[in-house]
Amino acid sequence: MKIKLRRTMLYIPGNNPGMLQVADIFGADSVLFDLEDSVPLSEKDAARDLVANMITYRAYENIEITVRVNPITTSCFKNDVKEIIASKNLQAIRLPKTNTPEDVSKLEELIEKCEKENGIKIGSINIHPMIETALGVENAFSIATASKRVNAITIGGQDLTADMGIAKTKTAEEILWARSRIVMAAKAAKIDVLDTVFTDINDEEGLIEETKLIKKIGFTGKAVINPRQIDPVHKVFMPTEKEIKWAKEVINAYNHGLNLGKGVIACKGKMIDPPVVKRAEKIITILDLLK
Amino acid sequence: MKIIKKAQCGSLESSDLMIYIEPSDGVKIEVESSISQLHNKEIEYLVIEELKARNIDKVYIKIHDSGAMNLTIKARLKTVLNRGIKNEDQA
Amino acid sequence: MKNKLGIDIPKFVEGLGNLKPYKGPFNRIRKVSKEEITQVPTKIRSSLPGRKKLINSLEKVIELSGLKNGDTISFHHHLRNGDHLLMKVMKTLDKMGFKDLTIFSSSLTSAHQNLYEYVENGVIKRIFTSGLRGELGKFVSRGKMDIPVIIRSHGGRARAIKTGEVKIDVAFIGAPSSDKEGNLNGVRGPSACGSLGYAMVDAKYANCTIAITDHLVEYPNTPISIPQYEIDYIVKIDRIGDPDKIGSGSTRLTKNPVDLVIAENAAKAILYSGYFGQGMSFQTGAGGASLATAKYLADIMEKKQVVGSYAIGGISSYMIDLYKRGLFKKMFDVQSFDKGVVSSLLNNDDHIEISADFYANPFNSGAIINDLDIVVLAAYEIDTDFNVNVLVDSHGYAQGASGGHSDTSAGAKLTVIVAPSFRARIPTVVDKVNTIITPGETVDILVTERGIAINPRRKDLIENLKSKGLPIRDIHDLRKKVELITNNPKMAEYSDKVCGFIEYRDGTILDTIKQVVEKY
Missing domain, CATH: 3.40.1080.10 (Glutaconate Coenzyme A-transferase)
Structure with a gap:
């Protein structure tokens, strides 16, 4: 399967036609049409109908379309999933407040039923569990591996701190462990892992700082709430000139060494083993994808 | 299908529309627009088709359009008609 | 008779006299010296002492x-x-x-x-x-x-x-x-x-x-x-x-996310066009995406330490801010776009008032726009030949102005049109515009939120802008894409009656305003 970049996932409120109809122009890798928190209870049906129609008819270009449905415990959940899948062109469903692997299984069951009903290839719709409770964090690995459909997990910072009974701060030390835990679960499951949103849209520096931090921890991307946040995040995830130069040197030295049949290959005096080569290759892959 | 109560959906924001319906003796459609009157007839046809498809022949519909795309109009129409045929306890 | 754009122009119109068909943006300017027309003498006025x-x-x-x-x-x-x-x-x-x-x-x-x-x-x-x-x-x-x-x-x-x-x-x-x-x-x-x-x-x-x-x-x-x-x-x-x-809109920058995408891409296109550099001259309209383009361009200028020669046109408070940031050395002002400009014109020697003749008249020995490097302009509609309409709205009514659009497009080395690919449900990129104000021959780049189209006659720009990470696409593809999104909405309909003529800057007739048929 082709590796797809998922550096940014742009939230778009599900009941806002003006924004939904231009969702694909901002350059985000993925868009996330939201039926949950950005839609008031009285408009859940309207947002669902609107998002379904947008996905069916709007012919979005070169972008991953995902929808955040309402949590399993709500009365909207089933209708959300059914109608959104009936819209065809959907790539993934984000499940908020995923607490256990059973939550994922429940969604999977419903997805499979809907795929059959709509003549969609079984297994084509992915699941992105959103972990935003203490219980969810503790179950991170089993959630990440609960279904083959799970190809990314994500953390919800606001709800998580609320569940922990503490405030979310700008520096976010309080969720550092949860972030690390979720990243490790994702790495173990070999899937993508996306960070929570940075809510102050006017603080570009803060956004860049946070993105640098989460990239360092191991996140592969970040949810964003405003088109203006896309570029700064992409820039952080872009391999630096130094990294690119290093990667090219490593790969050249490695290929050269292989040709010569060397057992131990070195680049500029440092030994390079398969994991190092793998990391270098990944940098070049990202670079190619961005071309 | 029968419209049994008043219902409303949408907004006055640009690219959206506001739809109001109520039970009536026959089909009555009123369309106005803050962008242009050029597409009022087009919107009316769209509504008539949707009503035919759903077998609704007794409804008054008032639309205020702010430049919505057809797919938005269809979605709003679906929502408002579903609201109009529902009983309170089904919501 | 048909003009160069294939539009039927009558030879004579009662009340207006003889009409000349448009033959290309510079055709008459090149030949006008042979026409031996003279500047018409004005009536001599006189005044006695003490009058x-x-x-x-x-x-x-x-x-x-x-x-x-x-x-x-x-x-x-x-x-x-x-x-x-x-x-x-x-x-x-x-x-x-x-x-x-x-x-x-x-x-x-x-x-x-x-x-x-x-x-x-x-x-x-x-x-x-x-x-x-x-x-x-x-x-x-x-x-x-x-x-x-x-x-x-x-x-x-x-x-x-x-x-x-x-x-x-x-x-x-x-x-x-x-x-x-x-x-x-x-x-x-x-x-x-x-x-x-x-x-x-x-x-x-x-x-x-x-x-x-x-x-x-x-x-x-x-x-x-x-x-x-x-x-x-x-x-x-x-x-x-x-x-x-005076200021029709706010001089504050737009927050419309679509306009900002357009503006950012337009600024990048200008950066790589070959016309960006020390001493460049610049004009922009006061519309949302046009002004925002100036903002992004100014940020790039600051970063690259580029100082422009002059800004020209309608001068807005925003352009004065750019002058104050040291990004342009002079401002030529034919029309002040908001009240805030007045004190600058009064107090600043680098802010120079100019006449329309000095600004853009093709029949003098050198209007300023002949030397203009870059102009950023808006459009109601643009067709696949890059012809632009800024007069007739999507309902068929004349609701706009020619202004300096065709003058600056003709004069500038780089003419950039910034426009959303559709507004409400109406496409901006179309097969044929309602009325041509600016001929496509003088338009170089169209920047929309859905891609950038370069006029095929500008091979240099095609070369300069390729592999720069810009969303370049053919204008026909762009039109098709927009058609797919907007789904062929009803467009204005016209009768054959001519309600107006669009005179090009050289005095030839470019197009007509047709009578709209109000069928609703």
């Missing part, structure tokens, strides 16, 4: 001017939506019983939309303007004028005056400040509007020039934008206009 020019009423001064039925009267639109003068003068002319006049204004705004009432009662017979708005635009598009209107660009209007194609019998000049001899400027007084660039040409070439002011100051009034020897009479009235209404 009093200050007259105490509008009626009296109109009587003195010698205005007759059927004459041509001119106005300027520097106060834009805040102009009170034109309608006041019309009311007086109506009361005095004048008929069959030609209104020749540098433009007409929503403040003048009730002019159609004077067409209906016979006071006005012809309208020559750059723009039409509101009810007047609808009136024209409904085919209610017996003689079609003529739409001119700002440069084209200056040309028509100098060549005598339009002879101004009486020019009415709204003067924010004047002294008793008629030294005028736009930078003092309660109705200060900044530059008087359009009125300068009228004052020079009219048979009679009347300055109407609401701020009479002690002699001599300086700075002198229009000198006393071009002013025949002065009248003081209560108010000539409301300068708060």
Whole structure:
């Protein structure tokens, strides 16, 4: 399967036609049409109908379309999933407040039923569990591996701190462990892992700082709430000139060494083993994808 | 299908529309627009088709359009008609 | 006869005379010296020592001017939506019983939309303007004028005056400040509007020039934008206009996310175009995406430590900010876009007031726009040949203005059009525009939120902009994509009746305004 970049996932409120109809122009890798928190209870049906129609008819270009449905415990959940899948062109469903692997299984069951009903290839719709409770964090690995459909997990910072009974701060030390835990679960499951949103849209520096931090921890991307946040995040995830130069040197030295049949290959005096080569290759892959 | 109560959906924001319906003796459609009157007839046809498809022949519909795309109009129409045929306890 | 764009243009129109078909943007300019047309001499005016020019009423001064039925009267639109003068003068002319006049204004705004009432009662017979708005635009598009209107660009209007194609019998000049001899400027007084660039040409070439002011100051009034020897009479009235209404929109930057995407891409396209660099000259419109393009471009200039030579055109407060940031050395101002510009024009030697002739007239020995590097302009519609419409709206009504659009496009080395690919449900990128104001031959790049299209005749730009990470696509693909999204909405329909002619800056006829069919 082709590796797809998922550096940014742009939230778009599900009941806002003006924004939904231009969702694909901002350059985000993925868009996330939201039926949950950005839609008031009285408009859940309207947002669902609107998002379904947008996905069916709007012919979005070169972008991953995902929808955040309402949590399993709500009365909207089933209708959300059914109608959104009936819209065809959907790539993934984000499940908020995923607490256990059973939550994922429940969604999977419903997805499979809907795929059959709509003549969609079984297994084509992915699941992105959103972990935003203490219980969810503790179950991170089993959630990440609960279904083959799970190809990314994500953390919800606001709800998580609320569940922990503490405030979310700008520096976010309080969720550092949860972030690390979720990243490790994702790495173990070999899937993508996306960070929570940075809510102050006017603080570009803060956004860049946070993105640098989460990239360092191991996140592969970040949810964003405003088109203006896309570029700064992409820039952080872009391999630096130094990294690119290093990667090219490593790969050249490695290929050269292989040709010569060397057992131990070195680049500029440092030994390079398969994991190092793998990391270098990944940098070049990202670079190619961005071309 | 029968419209049994008043219902409303949408907004006055640009690219959206506001739809109001109520039970009536026959089909009555009123369309106005803050962008242009050029597409009022087009919107009316769209509504008539949707009503035919759903077998609704007794409804008054008032639309205020702010430049919505057809797919938005269809979605709003679906929502408002579903609201109009529902009983309170089904919501 | 068909012009170069394939549009049928009559040879002769009753009330307008012979028409010349458009043959290309520079065709007539190249050949005009052989036409041996001369600058038409203006009537000699004279003045005896001690003559009093200050007259105490509008009626009296109109009587003195010698205005007759059927004459041509001119106005300027520097106060834009805040102009009170034109309608006041019309009311007086109506009361005095004048008929069959030609209104020749540098433009007409929503403040003048009730002019159609004077067409209906016979006071006005012809309208020559750059723009039409509101009810007047609808009136024209409904085919209610017996003689079609003529739409001119700002440069084209200056040309028509100098060549005598339009002879101004009486020019009415709204003067924010004047002294008793008629030294005028736009930078003092309660109705200060900044530059008087359009009125300068009228004052020079009219048979009679009347300055109407609401701020009479002690002699001599300086700075002198229009000198006393071009002013025949002065009248003081209560108010000539409301300068708060000059700026049609806010001069604050747009937050519209679609406009910002367009602007960012436009700035990048300019950066790589080959025209970005030290000493570049620049013009931009005051619209959302145009002004935002200036913002992104300015940020790039600052980062790369590039200083431009001059900014030109309508000058807005935002351009003054860029000057203050040290990004441009001079500003040429033919029309001030908001009240905030006035104090800069008064106090800053680098902020220079220029006439429409100096700005954009193709028939002089060198208008400033001939040297312009980059211009960023808006569009109502653009077709796959890059022809642009900024006059007729999607409902078929004339609701816009030619302005300096075709002048700057012709003059600039790089013309960038910024526009969303569709508005509401109406596509902007189309097969054929309602009316051509600017020929596609003079347009280089279209930037939309859904991609950038380069005019295929600009091979250099295609080369410069490739592999720069910009979303370049063929304009036909772009049109198809937009069609897919907008799903063929109903477009305006027209009859064959011609309601107006679009005169290109060189005096040839580019296109027509057709009568709209209102079927709803």
